[in-house]
Amino acid sequence: MRKLPYFQILCALLLLSSLVFFWQCIAHLARRDYVAAGMLTVIGIATLWVGSELARLSLSERDS
Amino acid sequence: MPLAPTVLGINLWLLLQVVPLWLAQAMAPKWLIVYAPLPLVVLLVGLQLRRHIVGQVSLLIGFPLLLTLMDALGPIGQERSLPQSAVLLKLLMFALYLAATCRQITHDASAAASRLSVSGWTVKSLEVPRPSLKQRRRALTHQLLLAYCVAMPALLLYAICLHGPNIRQFVRLLGTMPKVTALQAALLSASTMLWASLFYFGVMRPLKLHISHDPTLRHDVSKLRQVARRGRPRPHLYVAMTVALVGMAALLWLSL
Numbered sequence: 514m515r516k517l518p519y520f521q522i523l524c525a526l527l528l529l530s531s532l533v534f535f536w537q538c539i540a541h542l543a544r545r546d547y548v549a550a551g552m553l554t555v556i557g558i559a560t561l562w563v564g565s566e567l568a569r570l571s572l573s574e575r576d577s
Numbered sequence: 578m579p580l581a582p583t584v585l586g587i588n589l590w591l592l593l594q595v596v597p598l599w600l601a602q603a604m605a606p607k608w609l610i611v612y613a614p615l616p617l618v619v620l621l622v623g624l625q626l627r628r629h630i631v632g633q634v635s636l637l638i639g640f641p642l643l644l645t646l647m648d649a650l651g652p653i654g655q656e657r658s659l660p661q662s663a664v665l666l667k668l669l670m671f672a673l674y675l676a677a678t679c680r681q682i683t684h685d686a687s688a689a690a691s692r693l694s695v696s697g698w699t700v701k702s703l704e705v706p707r708p709s710l711k712q713r714r715r716a717l718t719h720q721l722l723l724a725y726c727v728a729m730p731a732l733l734l735y736a737i738c739l740h741g742p743n744i745r746q747f748v749r750l751l752g753t754m755p756k757v758t759a760l761q762a763a764l765l766s767a768s769t770m771l772w773a774s775l776f777y778f779g780v781m782r783p784l785k786l787h788i789s790h791d792p793t794l795r796h797d798v799s800k801l802r803q804v805a806r807r808g809r810p811r812p813h814l815y816v817a818m819t820v821a822l823v824g825m826a827a828l829l830w831l832s833l
Contacts, residue, residue: 559821566814
């Protein structure tokens with residue numbers, strides 16, 4: 514039975530969610546809510562970072 | 578027979594063997610007196626055969642080892658024959674003997690090599706092979722870089738200081754010639770610094786690193802590969818997760 518690639522699915526989800534955060538950031542910038550926009554940027558970058566680390570883990574899991 | 582090793586060796590023999598035997602006199606065993614000339618014989622034979630390995634071994638190992646026969650006298654002989662100053666003298670003599678012998682052996686070897694006759698040899702120069710395409714391309718690149726090094730600053734110098742229309746524009750802009758000269762000097766120094774920095778960081782440094790096979794980059798890449806292959810998450814995963822969660826919590830708290 515083929516194992517589900519959890520890490521890869523999670524990684525794709527995180528990368529997509531980071532895009533959602535950036536989109537929300539732009540929306541808040543349009544409303545001149547700069548604090549929220551800044552926080553959303555930080556959250557988006559952190560999510561992107563977590564996604565990239567999970568992508569690395571999924572690759573190492575696939576190689577092993 | 579070479580003078581320095583012979584004299585120093587005989588001196589060493591006298592100091593280490595004959596004098597203690599003479600001082601020990603009746604206390605010395607008979608066999609030791611019989612064997613006393615043996616180191617001298619080994620020394621002389623070794624000096625005669627110093628161009629052969631047997632002679633060299635007997636000079637550097639055999640003769641010094643045979644001199645240690647005096648240890649058989651034990652404390653009786655040593656008390657009388659080994660005052661503090663004599664020990665220093667013997668050590669100095671031994672070091673000088675070893676140095677002189679080694680020097681003589683190397684001198685003999687180099688003299689033998691220089692005596693090798695080459696008059697009968699036919700000397701013929703090797704045909705120089707045509708450089709490969711890669712080597713020619715590399716040489717051409719270096720020549721082009723050299724030309725670029727000269728041409729580009731020369732062009733800047735011409736444009737700033739010698740080109741007529743530019744100078745007329747400077748005069749029209751600033752009014753007087755001293756001001757134009759000051760501006761030209763400032764422009765020249767700025768362009769020279771910029772050019773030198775750009776050329777070094779953009780061309781010469783990458784080229785130098787490429788020629789030396791970029792050891793730092795290779796080390797970094799191999800380290801990164803090792804880290805990437807490791808199946809454990811790095812600490813910054815937890816930091817990023819914490820930042821994202823705290824940020825989202827703060828955003829929710831602020832929006833409520």
